[in-house]
Amino acid sequence: MEIKRISIFNEFNCIAEDCPTSCCRNIWKIPIDSDVYAKYRNEKGIWGLLLRCFTVKRRGVITFRNTSRGCPFWGMDHLCSIQKRHGSSYMPAVCIQFPRRLYNLKFFCEETLYLACPEAARLFLASAAGDRPFEFTVSEGSVSYEVNTTNDDREFLDYLLKARDELIMMLERGISFDNMAILHYGQDSQNACLGQTPLPSPQDYESREHYQMTCEKIDTWLFNGFYYPKLRTISPLLYQLCRKYIRKFGSQGRRNPRTANQKLAVLLENLYGKIPDLEIILNRYYEYYLLTDFLEIYEDYSFSKHLLFGIAKTHLLRLFLALYAEDQETINPHEIATVMAVFEQKAQRIYSAIS
Numbered sequence: 001m002e003i004k005r006i007s008i009f010n011e012f013n014c015i016a017e018d019c020p021t022s023c024c025r026n027i028w029k030i031p032i033d034s035d036v037y038a039k040y041r042n043e044k045g046i047w048g049l050l051l052r053c054f055t056v057k058r059r060g061v062i063t064f065r066n067t068s069r070g071c072p073f074w075g076m077d078h079l080c081s082i083q084k085r086h087g088s089s090y091m092p093a094v095c096i097q098f099p100r101r102l103y104n105l106k107f108f109c110e111e112t113l114y115l116a117c118p119e120a121a122r123l124f125l126a127s128a129a130g131d132r133p134f135e136f137t138v139s140e141g142s143v144s145y146e147v148n149t150t151n152d153d154r155e156f157l158d159y160l161l162k163a164r165d166e167l168i169m170m171l172e173r174g175i176s177f178d179n180m181a182i183l184h185y186g187q188d189s190q191n192a193c194l195g196q197t198p199l200p201s202p203q204d205y206e207s208r209e210h211y212q213m214t215c216e217k218i219d220t221w222l223f224n225g226f227y228y229p230k231l232r233t234i235s236p237l238l239y240q241l242c243r244k245y246i247r248k249f250g251s252q253g254r255r256n257p258r259t260a261n262q263k264l265a266v267l268l269e270n271l272y273g274k275i276p277d278l279e280i281i282l283n284r285y286y287e288y289y290l291l292t293d294f295l296e297i298y299e300d301y302s303f304s305k306h307l308l309f310g311i312a313k314t315h316l317l318r319l320f321l322a323l324y325a326e327d328q329e330t331i332n333p334h335e336i337a338t339v340m341a342v343f344e345q346k347a348q349r350i351y352s353a354i355s
């Protein structure tokens, strides 16, 4: 098995109690492996009782029972009480792996980091600011994690790898993440799949137009599952930023669209003065998205949706950074990483609103 590992992967170390937005503070459905659950069932005393009380079995899957502050075993000291007491052998595999993304495509695996972790986001930003490429180092070996695809069309997978490289080359040449050439390529590729005609090359596309972000589009992305009442306790920072957006721009139907979009343009423009490298960061963020998510097209052939999802994510990241920085003179890399991580923790919820 060929294992491809992204450059920042080996640099990662969990910062534990120093983490500004711990992964344990979220409402995840953490599956508990059967061997780990067997340990919980055999554990004696109060501790065993707690382990069994805070696990639940639904549709054959055993998970932790979340509390309003996230994982029930996330202690007041901001450390995992299971790990403290028993070490990582008592922890579910997902908890040990996070934020490592282990993507097994049968012919090869790609190992990257989820930016939903602020430390991973910090490593991403350091590479972007240092103009270091995100490269995969390749090794041979075997992996214990499961296969993530049902497709076995190697030719299509090789096409996707080549197309991804070409899209990244376009970004490196200075084409912006929201250039319409990317979406035109996505549309044509999707049509080619449907019509079973030859797939195009991204390099053949160019455009002077950019995908326009408006308050109407933001509303669609934010208010169809992304912003929900529990956000207030699960992700207070993200909740505050969403509330700030609502206060500032009002709700659809109660605002003048033209005035709201002008206000939005001013808000975003002001951010460039506070983060001089903003354009570079956004383009590298989209590049990283292509590296981690583009191959998901192998599973559903949805070129347009995946490419647009990355653009929507990048636009929303800029919006949240702008809202965060609005009342400050500057915003430092630590703050950028925190906003990026809290956004990434919930960003997948936008996917269903993309059309």
Ligand code: SF4
Binding pocket: 013, 014, 015, 016, 019, 020, 021, 022, 023, 024, 098, 099, 116, 117, 118, 119, 120
């Ligand atoms: S989010 Fe990252 S740094 Fe923070 S506790 Fe989780 S793994 Fe560690």
